[in-house]
Amino acid sequence: xxxxxxxxxxxxxxxxxxxxxxxxxxxxxxxxxxxxxxxxxxxxxxxxxxxxxxxxxxxxxxxxxxxxxxxxxxxxxxxxxxxxxxxxxxxxxxxxxxxxxxxxxxxxxxxxxxxxxxxxxxxxxxxxxxxxxxxxxxxxxxxxxxxxxxxxxxxxxxxxxxxxxxxxxxxxxxxxxxxxxxxxxxxxxxxxxxxxxxxxxxxxxxxxxxxxxxxxxxxxxxxxxxxxxxxxxxxxxxxxxxxxxxxxxxxxxxxxxxxxxxxxxxxxxxxxxxxxxxxxxxxx
Amino acid sequence: xxxxxxxxxxxxxxxxxxxxxxxxxxxxxxxxxxxxxxxxxxxxxxxxxxxxxxxxxxxxxxxxxxxxxxxxxxxxxxxxxxxxxxxxxxxxxxxxxxxxxxxxxxxxxxxxxxxxxxxxxxxxxxxxxxxxxxxxxxxxxxxxxxxxxxxxxxxxxxxxxxxxxxxxxxxxxxxxxxxxxxxxxxxxxxxxxxxxxxxxxxxxxxxxxxxxxxxxxxxxxxxxxxxxxxxxxxxxxxxxxxxxxxxxxxxxxxxxxxxxxxxxxxxxxxxxxxxxxxxxxxxxxxxxxxxxxxxxxxxxxxxxxxxxxxxxxxxxxxxxxxxxxxxxxxxxxxxxxxxxxxxxxxxxxxxxx
Amino acid sequence: xxxxxxxxxxxxxxxxxxxxxxxxxxxxxxxxxxxxxxxxxxxxxxxxxxxxxxxxxxxxxxxxxxxxxxxxxxxxxxxxxxxxxxxxxxxxxxxxxxxxxxxxxxxxxxxxxxxxxxxxxxxxxxxxxxxxxxxxxxxxxxxxxxxxxxxxxxxxxxxxxxxxxxxxxxxxxxxxxxxxxxxxxxxxxxxxxxxxxxxxxxxxxxxxxxxxxxxxxxxxxxxxxxxxxxxxxxxxxxxxxxxxxxxxxxxxxxxxxxxxx
Ligand SMILES: Nc1ncnc2c1ncn2[C@@H]1O[C@H](COP(=O)(O)OP(=O)(O)OP(=O)(O)O)[C@@H](O)[C@H]1O
Ligand SMILES: [Mg+2]
Numbered sequence: 001x002x003x004x005x006x007x008x009x010x011x012x013x014x015x016x017x018x019x020x021x022x023x024x025x026x027x028x029x030x031x032x033x034x035x036x037x038x039x040x041x042x043x044x045x046x047x048x049x050x051x052x053x054x055x056x057x058x059x060x061x062x063x064x065x066x067x068x069x070x071x072x073x074x075x076x077x078x079x080x081x082x083x084x085x086x087x088x089x090x091x092x093x094x095x096x097x098x099x100x101x102x103x104x105x106x107x108x109x110x111x112x113x114x115x116x117x118x119x120x121x122x123x124x125x126x127x128x129x130x131x132x133x134x135x136x137x138x139x140x141x142x143x144x145x146x147x148x149x150x151x152x153x154x155x156x157x158x159x160x161x162x163x164x165x166x167x168x169x170x171x172x173x174x175x176x177x178x179x180x181x182x183x184x185x186x187x188x189x190x191x192x193x194x195x196x197x198x199x200x201x202x203x204x205x206x207x208x209x210x211x212x213x214x215x216x217x218x219x220x221x222x223x224x225x226x227x228x229x230x231x232x233x234x235x236x237x238x239x240x241x242x243x244x245x246x247x248x249x250x251x252x253x254x255x256x257x258x259x260x261x262x263x264x265x266x267x268x269x270x271x272x273x274x275x276x277x278x279x280x281x282x283x284x
Numbered sequence: 285x286x287x288x289x290x291x292x293x294x295x296x297x298x299x300x301x302x303x304x305x306x307x308x309x310x311x312x313x314x315x316x317x318x319x320x321x322x323x324x325x326x327x328x329x330x331x332x333x334x335x336x337x338x339x340x341x342x343x344x345x346x347x348x349x350x351x352x353x354x355x356x357x358x359x360x361x362x363x364x365x366x367x368x369x370x371x372x373x374x375x376x377x378x379x380x381x382x383x384x385x386x387x388x389x390x391x392x393x394x395x396x397x398x399x400x401x402x403x404x405x406x407x408x409x410x411x412x413x414x415x416x417x418x419x420x421x422x423x424x425x426x427x428x429x430x431x432x433x434x435x436x437x438x439x440x441x442x443x444x445x446x447x448x449x450x451x452x453x454x455x456x457x458x459x460x461x462x463x464x465x466x467x468x469x470x471x472x473x474x475x476x477x478x479x480x481x482x483x484x485x486x487x488x489x490x491x492x493x494x495x496x497x498x499x500x501x502x503x504x505x506x507x508x509x510x511x512x513x514x515x516x517x518x519x520x521x522x523x524x525x526x527x528x529x530x531x532x533x534x535x536x537x538x539x540x541x542x543x544x545x546x547x548x549x550x551x552x553x554x555x556x557x558x559x560x561x562x563x564x565x566x567x568x569x570x571x572x573x574x575x576x577x578x579x580x581x582x583x584x585x586x587x588x589x590x591x592x593x594x595x596x597x598x599x600x601x602x603x604x605x606x607x608x609x610x611x612x613x614x615x616x617x618x619x620x621x622x623x624x625x626x627x628x629x630x631x632x633x634x635x636x637x
Numbered sequence: 638x639x640x641x642x643x644x645x646x647x648x649x650x651x652x653x654x655x656x657x658x659x660x661x662x663x664x665x666x667x668x669x670x671x672x673x674x675x676x677x678x679x680x681x682x683x684x685x686x687x688x689x690x691x692x693x694x695x696x697x698x699x700x701x702x703x704x705x706x707x708x709x710x711x712x713x714x715x716x717x718x719x720x721x722x723x724x725x726x727x728x729x730x731x732x733x734x735x736x737x738x739x740x741x742x743x744x745x746x747x748x749x750x751x752x753x754x755x756x757x758x759x760x761x762x763x764x765x766x767x768x769x770x771x772x773x774x775x776x777x778x779x780x781x782x783x784x785x786x787x788x789x790x791x792x793x794x795x796x797x798x799x800x801x802x803x804x805x806x807x808x809x810x811x812x813x814x815x816x817x818x819x820x821x822x823x824x825x826x827x828x829x830x831x832x833x834x835x836x837x838x839x840x841x842x843x844x845x846x847x848x849x850x851x852x853x854x855x856x857x858x859x860x861x862x863x864x865x866x867x868x869x870x871x872x873x874x875x876x877x878x879x880x881x882x883x884x885x886x887x888x889x890x891x892x893x894x895x896x897x898x
Pocket of ligand 1: 304305306308309310328329330331332333334335336337485
């Protein structure tokens with residue numbers, strides 16, 4: 001190579017460059033072999049069913065799949081909205097006030113951060129299942145056992161359970177970055193506490209809402225463990241994929257559905273990022 | 285309904301102290317009266333409690349028990365800021381990034397339910413007044429520092445506040461722009477005639493803008509007076525040294541004369557004094573030929589500044605004496621000179637501190 | 638007065654949310670040490686369920702740790718150099734690579750697991766060994782390590798450090814090990830905590846990838862939830878909490894310290 005004859009400095013530079021490439025190599029190998037290749041295979045298998053490429057449309061055309069998709073989206077959207085509301089009220093409160101026990105409260109609100117979906121499902125059973133606390137209490141109070149863990153409401157509760165800690169952390173960080181001066185300025189101009197929230201605080205939190213909301217939504221779309229543990233009579237996309245794959249051995253369909261699910265989750269996150277990227281523009 | 289006009293309120297701050305929850309004593313109980321239409325400047329070094337005082341008047345902080353804030357004689361102490369009708373300009377400007385320039389300026393009017401058309405015309409008026417024509421539809425991020433400052437001022441004034449509160453509005457700007465805006469601000473404040481309370485740590489700003497200046501030190505009001513009063517008649521060493529340059533000389537007194545190593549300097553005041561702390565401004569000292577003044581010394585150094593020259597004189601007093609001499613005098617370091625000081629240019633300060 | 642009311646309202650709301658998160662966990666912990674959950678805690682306190690879980694599922698716990706630390710080792714060896722390379726190289730390509738390796742956070746684990754099975758399911762030995770699960774965990778946790786380290790690189794001036802060391806004659810490898818890595822330690826630690834925590838609790842991928850002989854803790858948990866009595870399932874969950882909560886606390890403390898700086 002003719003570069004070898006250049007000055008010593010250039011040689012050092014070149015070897016540094018190749019060292020950088022060397023650093024990247026293992027990641028390239030691992031990612032290609034165990035992610036890109038498999039994902040490509042998944043996409044191919046999705047089109048290998050009896051309907052061919054049209055198998056990808058089944059998620060929209062097949063009534064059962066479509067109903068499941070809508071179910072999943074509605075559930076994920078509801079989870080996102082409710083989580084955002086809860087996390088905003090609690091996060092704002094915790095960030096804006098100092099009182100004894102605050103640190104404990106924050107710890108309590110964030111500790112389920114990395115609980116796997118299965119555990120969350122089990123906790124929901126303990127709360128609202130057949131032997132659950134709510135059923136027990138309602139039985140004692142009204143003589144009627146309220147059990148909803150195994151319904152869509154139980155699933156909703158489970159999704160809330162693992163979304164709240166994540167979103168609260170994001171919102172708290174965003175509230176901390178808020179410029180208190182802006183709120184004081186709005187007040188000096190005569191804005192009531194509500195108007196301050198509406199005109200100053202919520203717009204400023206916009207990017208945080210979009211970012212954490214998108215994560216909550218994508219996670220809820222793909223959550224499998226909770227649905228799996230709560231099992232009975234819930235139709236959400238991950239459960240459908242699972243049953244198609246293991247019980248019906250319907251590889252092509254489950255692959256197509258997975259690709260669809262993966263695409264939706266990714267698209268939501270990508271969209272959110274492009275929104276909150278231009279922070280100020282989005283806040284308007 | 286004109287922007288220009290007299291709509292100020294008088295302000296009385298009555299024994300307002302402030303102790304923060306963490307125990308910091310930011311302000312000792314202080315009383316201040318601000319007349320309708322007056323511009324009062326709060327001046328002092330960093331951390332002396334200027335912002336705290338301003339925030340108490342604004343209604344952003346509650347004074348300690350016993351403190352009261354009155355507007356036009358009405359007790360406002362427990363009225364929240366949004367009901368006080370005060371215009372406020374923050375050091376960081378605190379412009380709303382999610383609104384355009386025009387929306388920022390019109391925000392207070394919108395909150396007050398002023399209709400769209402009236403709002404637009406008033407915003408236009410203020411845009412013209414503050415020299416930001418053409419920027420109405422810009423976002424805040426697209427403005428320069430000086431433009432932001434103008435928008436902040438326009439926004440605060442738009443609501444026709446009874447009192448205008450400004451917390452170091454020029455500090456974030458570079459020196460040249462600061463000087464220019466200071467002049468503009470001065471004209472604007474005079475034209476508006478609103479009661480104004482202006483916080484700064486820059487004495488030149490205080491002098492130019494203030495009808496009266498409140499000098500603060502460590503949570504205490506050190507002196508209140510017109511710029512002239514606090515410059516020529518400081519009541520303490522702190523004020524004398526904080527405002528402008530000052531030679532502070534401590535020396536024994538005999539027959540109304542300071543006994544100094546370089547001679548005897550006549551002073552006014554009480555003939556029975558035995559010692560004194562005297563303040564002499566550098567520009568009040570005349571440089572004359574040695575022997576033609578009762579006090580003399582040796583020039584240590586001369587720095588030519590342009591419009592004048594600063595001479596440092598040794599040997600006249602126990603400490604060096606700074607003199608601002610006209611730029612026409614030619615004198616070199618090492619020369620012996622006389623220092624001519626009129627007795628009434630010597631201000632006696634209370635001993636101590 | 639009104640402020641007081643708003644404060645109390647918000648406090649109550651926040652307490653309710655906290656209760657929603659904490660009460661089930663407490664229920665689970667207490668059920669795990671109760672003789673008979675039906676009859677309540679009055680039936681007595683016991684560790685018998687914990688021991689029973691240990692007898693039945695000790696293997697899953699062990700395997701979870703093996704996989705978690707293997708995942709950590711791989712993400713360290715692969716992820717830290719990659720983070721350095723991506724940071725140093727910069728530009729559009731680096732961003733694309735970062736984007737690609739971050740995809741597994743967005744794409745549901747189920748889909749990735751399916752993809753792995755469809756591609757490598759035919760390699761019997763590999764499919765049956767725990768290494769198969771390891772690949773899934775590595776893919777899933779890698780972005781956390783890489784991003785965590787890159788976040789540190791963007792705060793310390795890695796380029797100047799690197800050039801400084803180069804001017805002293807250090808080779809690229811020595812610079813990397815002697816200058817870059819020590820300066821990335823906070824990011825590496827934060828990333829490592831995250832990787833281990835996520836790997837220990839991973840279920841979505843693992844459920845699809847596991848075989849009867851390669852069950853991890855969360856798989857065992859799902860298994861016990863489906864087939865064991867409530868007390869056993871709770872005791873198992875209790876063991877999981879004991880393992881995972883210190884990690885979460887460490888992570889939180891780490892985040893606080895970072896914020897405090
Ligand atoms: N919220 C607060 N809690 C506790 N102490 C405070 C608070 N705000 C201000 N202080 C303290 O009160 C004192 C006065 O503060 P203040 O902001 O009034 O000073 P300032 O004169 O405006 O100074 P600067 O010129 O730096 O703005 C300072 O010692 C400051 O640290
Ligand atoms: Mg201040």
